Amino acid sequence: MTHPPAPEMTRDQAEALLHDVTAHALDLAFGSHDKTVTSGDIGQISSYLPETLPRNGAGPDALARLMTGPMTKHIRDYRHPLHFGHQRPAPLVASWAGDILAGATNSTVSAHEAGPMSVAIEERVNLWIKTLFDLPATARVTQTNGGSESILTGLLCAREHWQAAHPHPSADLRRAVILHSECAHYSIARSARVIGLSSGNIRAVPTHPNGRISITALDSAIETALAEGREIIAIVASAGTTANGAFDNLPACAKRAKQCGAWFHVDASHGGAAILSPNLTSLLDGIAEADSFGWNPHKLMWISPPSALFIARDSAMLWNALSGELAQASYIADQKALQRISPKDPVEWSLACTRPFSAIKVLASLFAYGSDALGARVARMVALAQHLAALVAGRSEFELLCQPDFNIVCFRLSAPDPDNRGHRTLRDRMATMDKAYLTGVEMHGRYWLRAHMISENTTKADLERLLDAVLEIGLSGQFPSNQPIPEKGFHDANRGGTRQ
Ligand SMILES: *Cc1c(COP(=O)(O)O)cnc(C)c1O
Numbered sequence: 001m002t003h004p005p006a007p008e009m010t011r012d013q014a015e016a017l018l019h020d021v022t023a024h025a026l027d028l029a030f031g032s033h034d035k036t037v038t039s040g041d042i043g044q045i046s047s048y049l050p051e052t053l054p055r056n057g058a059g060p061d062a063l064a065r066l067m068t069g070p071m072t073k074h075i076r077d078y079r080h081p082l083h084f085g086h087q088r089p090a091p092l093v094a095s096w097a098g099d100i101l102a103g104a105t106n107s108t109v110s111a112h113e114a115g116p117m118s119v120a121i122e123e124r125v126n127l128w129i130k131t132l133f134d135l136p137a138t139a140r141v142t143q144t145n146g147g148s149e150s151i152l153t154g155l156l157c158a159r160e161h162w163q164a165a166h167p168h169p170s171a172d173l174r175r176a177v178i179l180h181s182e183c184a185h186y187s188i189a190r191s192a193r194v195i196g197l198s199s200g201n202i203r204a205v206p207t208h209p210n211g212r213i214s215i216t217a218l219d220s221a222i223e224t225a226l227a228e229g230r231e232i233i234a235i236v237a238s239a240g241t242t243a244n245g246a247f248d249n250l251p252a253c254a255k256r257a258k259q260c261g262a263w264f265h266v267d268a269s270h271g272g273a274a275i276l277s278p279n280l281t282s283l284l285d286g287i288a289e290a291d292s293f294g295w296n297p298h299k300l301m302w303i304s305p306p307s308a309l310f311i312a313r314d315s316a317m318l319w320n321a322l323s324g325e326l327a328q329a330s331y332i333a334d335q336k337a338l339q340r341i342s343p344k345d346p347v348e349w350s351l352a353c354t355r356p357f358s359a360i361k362v363l364a365s366l367f368a369y370g371s372d373a374l375g376a377r378v379a380r381m382v383a384l385a386q387h388l389a390a391l392v393a394g395r396s397e398f399e400l401l402c403q404p405d406f407n408i409v410c411f412r413l414s415a416p417d418p419d420n421r422g423h424r425t426l427r428d429r430m431a432t433m434d435k436a437y438l439t440g441v442e443m444h445g446r447y448w449l450r451a452h453m454i455s456e457n458t459t460k461a462d463l464e465r466l467l468d469a470v471l472e473i474g475l476s477g478q479f480p481s482n483q484p485i486p487e488k489g490f491h492d493a494n495r496g497g498t499r500q
Contacts, residue, residue: 013060024068029090033080033457035434038073045074081462082436082469084451087242087270091304091361094368098361099304107357109143110347115357119346122359128366129309132275133287140315142349143308143358147269148187150294150310151236153321153351155191157292157312158234158263160321165261166231173197177225180236181205181213183243183443185267188236210402211246211443213237218256232260239284239293240271243441244450245385245406247271250286258289266293269308271406273300276375280382283405291317297362300378300407300454307358310350318349381407381453388451388463397471401448410441410448413474420447426474436469 009017048071050058058066077083078090091099108115109122126141135141144150155178162176173196180188182204192202203225206217218235225232237253238246250266257264266287272295274280287293292312298305312318347353365374385404392398392411401410417423424447427440441450451466 017060020064036080036437037076081457083455084438087299089302092302094364095303095361098364102357111345118357125359125362142310145306146308152191153310154265154292156321162233175230176233177230178234183211183241184238211244213248215252232262234263236265239268244410245408247283247405254289263291266290269296273378277379303361384453407453409451423447
């Protein structure tokens with residue numbers, strides 16, 4: 001076969017390729033969801049791929065065959081009714097449509113001049129977000145690459161805030177302390193290290209058994225730090241922990257931050273979606289007092305990643321934290337020439353220089369469905385979590401960690417398992433099978449099965465099926481047992497895998 005002139009395809013070829021791939025993707029999204037996954041054997045998946053670097057391309061037809069072929073059976077089905085996995089959602093079709101336009105044009109969101117439509121769309125979405133959270137005019141919304149980047153940006157603001165209040169040379173960042181709960185996301189401690197702090201400056205405050213920060217423990221952590229002659233530069237509260245979706249008491253944390261003169265950041269990466277549903281917004285009470293917060297629509301708004309937001313209540317603080325170095329970047333936007341049209345391009349408000357045009361996906365989803373319908377979907381997930389918790393509480397074979405605040409339920413079998421190995425084995429075994437999928441989490445030294453409601457196809461009956469599947473595996477393994485897990489690729493120590 002003759003290949004098209006390198007390195008592009010003709011329009012006909014492009015149309016045929018995109019048609020085939022799209023048709024196949026539609027089958028995956030709307031077809032039957034009978035298996036959560038068809039084996040994760042890395043060796044088998046790799047066997048579909050050329051072993052060596054292709055020096056001569058195989059052409060569009062071969063690419064279409066690859067992208068619609070048996071390799072795609074190994075995609076874990078996030079739309080499966082018994083998928084209760086990590087926080088990554090199957091995207092809404094509107095998000096998918098946004099990805100197609102953004103992917104095809106690659107329109108920038110850095111500068112007005114280079115991406116007029118994309119920048120205008122981002123600004124409109126930012127405005128809608130301000131409306132949603134009832135933010136003051138002084139607030140600034142920035143779209144980031146994820147919750148981790150939002151947290152890092154928040155801590156940069158915290159440092160800026162502290163340094164502005166302590167302009168004298170004796171102000172030593174080594175005395176600084178950042179407080180968060182022991183169940184908070186690891187990226188807080190990592191970001192603290194990025195801004196120059198070390199482990200002694202980062203303090204994890206104990207939580208209640210339900211995963212919420214203990215305010216008494218927070219008070220004593222503050223007292224201890226002050227007695228050591230340290231200064232609290234930031235308190236980071238979690239609005240929906242990754243572990244079990246617990247919401248910290250935001251007003252109480254805000255009050256402590258204010259008393260210490262510390263920056264108050266709320267990590268609402270997971271739980272920010274509560275703002276969409278009138279039944280859930282009270283979970284976020286107190287967020288209005290945050291100096292900054294982050295929310296990831298790429299979690300419970302069913303948008304493909306990256307789609308995350310960082311919000312600073314006072315745009316000046318964000319500007320101060322980021323602006324120092326930009327004067328050098330005359331190749332992006334010549335400030336002197338642009339000042340008449342757009343004194344501040346979006347690139348000036350973000351840590352990252354290049355960012356994807358994610359706003360199109362948020363716009364498409366809000367435009368097509370509206371925030372109320374999305375909120376109803378979030379509320380449905382929370383209702384499913386409550387139903388599962390009730391089922392667990394009603395069956396003596398199971399133990400419930402706590403009533404869920406949001407869409408994550410943690411539970412165990414009632415059988416004794418002091419070293420948690422029985423539960424870890426059970427979970428790992430379930431992950432190699434195709435019936436149901438969930439993750440696990442260790443809290444306060446005990447390992448819990450963690451069911452995260454995210455699939456639009458999950459019904460109440462599926463929750464009973466999940467519990468039956470857990471029980472079946474638990475019993476078949478003579479729980480608790482230390483039997484090795486059948487090898488199906490997920491726990492292959494040699495992850496390179498052997499080729500078949
Ligand atoms: C997912 C998550 C993060 C990290 O967000 P990324 O987009 O993965 O960087 C931070 N905090 C919480 C509570 C999360 O659930």
